[in-house]
Amino acid sequence: MPRERSVDFSIDYVQVLAPDGSADAELDPDLSEDRLLELYRTMKRSRRLDERAVSLQRRGELGTYAPAIGQEAAQVGSAGALDETDWMVTSFRETPAYLARGTPPRAILKYAMGMEEGAATPREERNFPPSVPVGSQALHAAGLGWAQEITGEDAATIGYFGDGATSEGDVYEALNLSGVFDCHTVFLCQNNQYAISVPRERQTRAETLAQKAIAAGIDGIQVDGNDVLGTYAAVREALESARNGDPVFVEALTYRRSIHTTSDDPSVYRKAEEEDEWEERDPIVRFETYLRERDILDDDRIEEIQEEIEEELREEIRLANEAREALAVADMFDHVYESRTPELDAQRAAFTGEDNGR
Numbered sequence: 001m002p003r004e005r006s007v008d009f010s011i012d013y014v015q016v017l018a019p020d021g022s023a024d025a026e027l028d029p030d031l032s033e034d035r036l037l038e039l040y041r042t043m044k045r046s047r048r049l050d051e052r053a054v055s056l057q058r059r060g061e062l063g064t065y066a067p068a069i070g071q072e073a074a075q076v077g078s079a080g081a082l083d084e085t086d087w088m089v090t091s092f093r094e095t096p097a098y099l100a101r102g103t104p105p106r107a108i109l110k111y112a113m114g115m116e117e118g119a120a121t122p123r124e125e126r127n128f129p130p131s132v133p134v135g136s137q138a139l140h141a142a143g144l145g146w147a148q149e150i151t152g153e154d155a156a157t158i159g160y161f162g163d164g165a166t167s168e169g170d171v172y173e174a175l176n177l178s179g180v181f182d183c184h185t186v187f188l189c190q191n192n193q194y195a196i197s198v199p200r201e202r203q204t205r206a207e208t209l210a211q212k213a214i215a216a217g218i219d220g221i222q223v224d225g226n227d228v229l230g231t232y233a234a235v236r237e238a239l240e241s242a243r244n245g246d247p248v249f250v251e252a253l254t255y256r257r258s259i260h261t262t263s264d265d266p267s268v269y270r271k272a273e274e275e276d277e278w279e280e281r282d283p284i285v286r287f288e289t290y291l292r293e294r295d296i297l298d299d300d301r302i303e304e305i306q307e308e309i310e311e312e313l314r315e316e317i318r319l320a321n322e323a324r325e326a327l328a329v330a331d332m333f334d335h336v337y338e339s340r341t342p343e344l345d346a347q348r349a350a351f352t353g354e355d356n357g358r
């Protein structure tokens with residue numbers, strides 16, 4: 001049967017910093033020295049916070065925790081491209097993005113301790129709380145972007161999810177709605193190569209995840225997610241497009257260097273050789289090399305930053321623990337509804353051994 005090609009498409013790939021730290025001068029976003037140091041420090045803060053949080057969890061001081069080790073560039077670069085008027089919608093692994101938007105470490109720790117207060121952010125910060133159900137937050141990001149189109153707001157929304165979420169219907173529905181209604185949304189897919197223990201090749205035969213956007217009539221682009229400057233540049237351009245009613249899907253190619261959560265053992269489904277290969281592409285080491293070559297960083301400055309981070313985290317951990325110790329376990333009955341129901345009164349009384357007065 002004779003055939004004619006009806007549609008052609010391509011997916012562009014962006015990289016500013018090569019694995020050896022060298023930069024493409026034409027694509028370099030030309031950030032100030034202070035801004036570059038801010039991005040670097042945030043990546044280092046996130047890495048160290050994750051390391052401390054995992055240790056705290058192992059000691060029984062935190063609940064389940066999902067570290068973002070290895071994904072710092074994809075998140076700090078993208079969140080760093082946001083304006084104050086933009087919204088951020090996350091999953092449960094966006095510690096670097098929250099830090100980049102000004103969330104204090106104590107809030108992240110409180111949330112991991114089971115205190116929903118840690119997820120509460122002032123409305124002016126325009127950050128949604130973490131979303132645990134895989135892919136559902138893409139719909140929230142699409143809804144916010146649609147509202148921005150309806151009201152004519154000169155702002156955009158970024159929605160974070162992983163490669164596993166692209167296998168969920170929620171993500172495609174969010175993409176499709178955004179294409180139809182010109183939503184001001186950037187979908188940031190962190191392709192960290194695994195949906196918990198399922199490798200990317202077992203999820204889809206698509207050559208890229210970014211091409212999934214084509215079916216929804218929106219642009220898709222790939223970026224080296226271990227390149228903080230490349231991610232910043234690609235997302236900044238995507239946000240500009242989204243503010244004009246043209247949503248974009250950005251696939252950031254990265255790697256989850258650590259565990260999926262503290263209940264996971266990646267040695268069961270990953271080979272050490274693969275982990276070693278990605279360790280050589282570490283996003284912090286790459287960016288540090290770039291900054292050293294430009295005389296922005298040296299050993300003394302790195303040591304100073306690390307000491308500042310350690311001092312900050314000691315205080316943040318102290319404050320989080322102080323907040324936890326001030327709580328009574330029975331307080332959980334007070335936060336289900338605006339006021340306790342008779343059923344909750346009875347449950348609380350049974351739990352505490354007190355007469356509920358009914």
